[in-house]
Amino acid sequence: MSLPHQYPVCELLIRELVARRKLHLCEALKVVKQREAAEDVLQNTALKCMIKPPSQAPSNLKCYISKMVRNASIDYLRKHKRELPTDFDDEAVTGWAEITPICGRVHLEDKQTLCEVIKALCAQSARKQDIFLRCRLKDERQKDIAAELGLSPARINGVVKQVEGACNAAIACTEM
Known part of the structure; x- marks a missing residue:
């Protein structure tokens, strides 16, 4: 998908992400194994594209976005492996883990x-x-x-x- 370079870099990246959304969602899903988590990864990738785009447009947008999605998926897994999965409705579990159930x-x-x-x-x-x-x-x-x-x-x-x-x-x- 070749776009004219009159668009800002962040817009080119977002267009690529949206145009091949299903492909990128599948890439994230392979790593994180949950649909909601894969959606979160795509949203985080879009935010990164808008907040901190590269100074120049990458030569291959598809590969660049795919790499971003894969890296974001791995980051997501690393972050969530450190979290303690807990059912916060069970007071015995939260007491044992010394966690206060604050929403x-x-x-x-x-x-x-x-x-x-x-x-x-x-x-x-x-x-x-x-x-x-x-x-x-x-x-x-x-x-x-x-x-x-x-x-x-x-x-x-x-x-x-x-x-x-x-x-x-x-x-x-x-x-x-």
């Missing part, structure tokens, strides 16, 4: 909850933030903070409880 949705929800806690903390005065963070994160004793700021330990405890309540309220709002 994207749970990760996003945790991030949103953290953002709400940060907003609640930022809504407090700078002094209250300082007291709370020193007690809860830096593990400083309340009586030491009280002595430094000229407040009673009871007042420090009250501030910590007030800020903690605001953070807990923010967490409760995200769980609804």
Whole structure:
């Protein structure tokens, strides 16, 4: 398939990949042995063609793309051999493997909850933030903070409880 060189190199490579898609899919399938994995390999190859094409068009596009697909297939296998195949629904298996079953949705929800806690903390005065963070994160004793700021330990405890309540309220709002 000879195309005029008026096209950018990445476009020539993508055209070749699409024109002989079934052939390249079969090449990937020989290596990775799964249809979904072979599709992933082709997508990764297309991305590589678009992101980092060679400076000049290869003389034989078909061979060049075939080699890219084969290399991407081998990379795919290497990457997935290192992964531990686990049924994440089985808590006994995840406990044995010391893996936490976190999916994207749970990760996003945790991030949103953290953002709400940060907003609640930022809504407090700078002094209250300082007291709370020193007690809860830096593990400083309340009586030491009280002595430094000229407040009673009871007042420090009250501030910590007030800020903690605001953070807990923010967490409760995200769980609804």
